[in-house]
Amino acid sequence: MVTSGEIPGLGLPDIDAHTPLGGLGPVELHHPSQDIDGDGILDTSTSSDDEGTRIWSDYDNDGLADHVTVxxxxxxxxxxxxxxxxxxxxxxxxxxxGSLGK
Known part of the structure; x- marks a missing residue:
């Protein structure tokens, strides 16, 4: 579920694999740190904690996330x-x- 908590330092919503994102709206990527598509522009922010990993990407470079994977x-x-x-x-x-069957 989307909570009021944010990922420390990134300002991103705290979501999990079962979160319905219907009410989330646009998500700004303030400090992307990876270039996931290799075009020379930082477009992705990744965070990990004891609950999992979240990967937020801005493919069209407008400052808003276009894709998220948890x-x-x-x-x-x-x-x-x-x-x-x-x-x-x-x-x-x-x-x-889905599940990776851990």
Missing amino acids: VEEDGDYAAWEYRRHPDGTSEWIRTDQ
Whole structure:
């Protein structure tokens, strides 16, 4: 579930693999630290803690996350894409989920 907590230092929402992101809205990536697509522009922020790893990416370099993947310590995982619609609305759509069978 989305909570009021944030990932320390990154200012990102605290989510897990079972979180519905329906009410989340756009997420700013203030300090991306990895270049996940190799184009020379930092576009991804990754964080890990004892509950799992979260990977937030901004593929179109507008400062907002376009994709997030969560892999939990127990092996559960999920991925979402942030989609902007022609009518001006936007939403996070779950694109993958499952378990690595840990």
